[in-house]
Amino acid sequence: MTExxxxxxxxxxxxxxxxxxxxxxxxxxxxxxxxxVLATGVDTxxxxxxxxxxxxxxxxxxxxxAETVPSSTRDQYEKFLxxxxxxxxxxxxxxxxxxxxxRIVPVALPPDLSLMAEVxxxxxxxxxxxxxxxxxxxxxxxxxxxxxxxxxxxPPPTLKGVVASSPGxxxxxxxxxxxxxxxxxxxxxxxxxxxxxxxxxxEDGVLSxxxxxxxxxxxxxxxxxxxxxxxxxAGEADTNRTFQRSGLRYMRNWPVYFPAIDRAERTKRDTAxxxxxxxxxxxxxxxxxxxxxRSENRDVAEAAIRFLTSKTAQLLLAKYGxxxxxxxxxxxxxxxxxxxxxxxIRYAVEASRPRPMHENYAEFxxxxxxxxxxxxxxxxxxxxxxxxxxxxxxG
Numbered sequence: 001m002t003e004x005x006x007x008x009x010x011x012x013x014x015x016x017x018x019x020x021x022x023x024x025x026x027x028x029x030x031x032x033x034x035x036x037v038l039a040t041g042v043d044t045x046x047x048x049x050x051x052x053x054x055x056x057x058x059x060x061x062x063x064x065x066a067e068t069v070p071s072s073t074r075d076q077y078e079k080f081l082x083x084x085x086x087x088x089x090x091x092x093x094x095x096x097x098x099x100x101x102x103r104i105v106p107v108a109l110p111p112d113l114s115l116m117a118e119v120x121x122x123x124x125x126x127x128x129x130x131x132x133x134x135x136x137x138x139x140x141x142x143x144x145x146x147x148x149x150x151x152x153x154x155p156p157p158t159l160k161g162v163v164a165s166s167p168g169x170x171x172x173x174x175x176x177x178x179x180x181x182x183x184x185x186x187x188x189x190x191x192x193x194x195x196x197x198x199x200x201x202x203e204d205g206v207l208s209x210x211x212x213x214x215x216x217x218x219x220x221x222x223x224x225x226x227x228x229x230x231x232x233x234a235g236e237a238d239t240n241r242t243f244q245r246s247g248l249r250y251m252r253n254w255p256v257y258f259p260a261i262d263r264a265e266r267t268k269r270d271t272a273x274x275x276x277x278x279x280x281x282x283x284x285x286x287x288x289x290x291x292x293x294r295s296e297n298r299d300v301a302e303a304a305i306r307f308l309t310s311k312t313a314q315l316l317l318a319k320y321g322x323x324x325x326x327x328x329x330x331x332x333x334x335x336x337x338x339x340x341x342x343x344x345i346r347y348a349v350e351a352s353r354p355r356p357m358h359e360n361y362a363e364f365x366x367x368x369x370x371x372x373x374x375x376x377x378x379x380x381x382x383x384x385x386x387x388x389x390x391x392x393x394x395g
Contacts, residue, residue, distance in 0.1 A: 033061040034297050036304055039085035040066055041076070041287075045256065047320030048089075048136075051308050062300050072180040074362060086295040087305065089287050090133060092122040092354075093361045099125070099132045100359040104290040105298065106130040110306050114327040118349050121204075122357065123288045133288035134309045135325035137317055140348045141191050141282030144243065144251040144258075146265065147273040156277040159195040162250045163224050171231030171242045172252035174221075174376075181234040182369045187283045187355070188252060189372050193217040194281040194353065205354035209391050215382050222376050247271075252279070255345050256321040262341075276344050284352035286325070318342060323349065356394050364393035 043049050049066070056063045064087075071079040073091050080088055081103070090098060098104045109115070109131055116138070123133040143162070147154055162170050174192070176185035193200045197217040200208045208214065224230045231246075233239040236253055240261060243251040247270070255276060262274045289305045291298055307313065314324040315335055323345045324330060330346040356364060367389040374380040 028059050028062045036064045036086045038066045038087045039080045039083040040089035045320040047317045073183040074179050086301045088290045095132050097359040105293050119325045133290035134305050136287045136289050137322040138286035138325045140284045140352045142255050142276045143279050146249050150272045159279045167229040169249040174232035175234040177234045186365045186369050192221045201353050205356050209387050211387050255323050259321045278348040282348050282352050358394050360393040
């Protein structure tokens with residue numbers, strides 16, 4: 001344990017030096033100082049804050065001030081618009097809405113940025129080579145599993161198999177109690193449906209409007225919840241606590257939690273290792289940096305975004321648990337030696353599906369959550385009204 005994490009600490013230091021060295025190319029010389037305002041959600045890892053500190057050290061006349069906006073994914077749009085920001089750190093589902101309403105302007109990608117295709121398409125302007133935002137970090141649903149004996153063969157499971165064959169040993173974000181947990185619920189329900197029928201949501205984020213298909217895809221989940229064969233929590237934090245306190249074998253969660261969970265669980269006598277793998281089809285998410293159409297400092301904002309999304313920045317964010325956006329990070333030998341689970345994250349990103357990328361996504365998600373929650377917990381059948389409601393928002 002000590003040796004493993006001392007190597008990770010060494011990696012963190014090496015990446016920090018590398019980022020600062022690479023940052024020399026991002027130093028700006030200005031006659032008049034400016035302050036860029038970055039509207040962003042809460043940074044629970046410290047990784048994003050570290051990058052902002054580096055930029056500010058290199059550019060004291062073009063500092064970034066983070067305006068942290070506590071919000072759920074659902075209400076991010078309204079709350080971000082209440083800020084006087086130059087840069088928005090947008091959840092990818094909000095990019096179409098900000099773009100459709102003229103809130104952000106296209107931004108050029110650095111020519112040497114090796115974006116993963118699955119990541120890039122979430123921020124790309126449809127039908128063009130332009131981007132509405134530059135991916136800052138990506139995210140994808142992962143299947144965690146506890147290993148008690150590394151000498152025993154342990155082939156990667158499937159989500160479908162876990163739900164069907166491991167009663168009482170799985171927990172995910174399959175409950176919701178408020179707007180703050182609705183989005184996690186929507187994502188988990190979509191992943192459960194994909195585990196049964198991978199045509200329910202296409203690689204381009206096009207949702208099926210076939211009622212029979214939805215009934216068949218969600219039937220096994222409804223049965224498992226009714227029989228209490230799986231754990232259903234509201235939100236990622238509660239899911240983590242249940243997985244750890246109950247010593248469960250499987251959990252669905254995001255990769256950003258892996259470093260902390262791995263570190264804590266390895267101290268337990270009966271846990272040999274925590275592994276992460278694909279679902280096999282997870283929902284891709286993440287945050288991207290966009291320039292506000294109201295910003296008077298677009299050139300400086302674009303330079304700052306280039307720094308914050310560079311390969312070296314991605315390597316540092318990976319140390320904090322974030323899933324990188326660029327292929328270069330996934331094939332970096334030093335990173336893979338210290339954080340081998342990053343390879344599994346790459347496979348999960350490549351096999352992922354996006355949520356419907358539509359400016360009406362927020363209303364779609366609200367209705368989707370209402371209908372599916374009533375079906376899963378109240379026994380209310382999925383009806384044609386479910387299809388009509390979601391089709392109205394995405395049509």
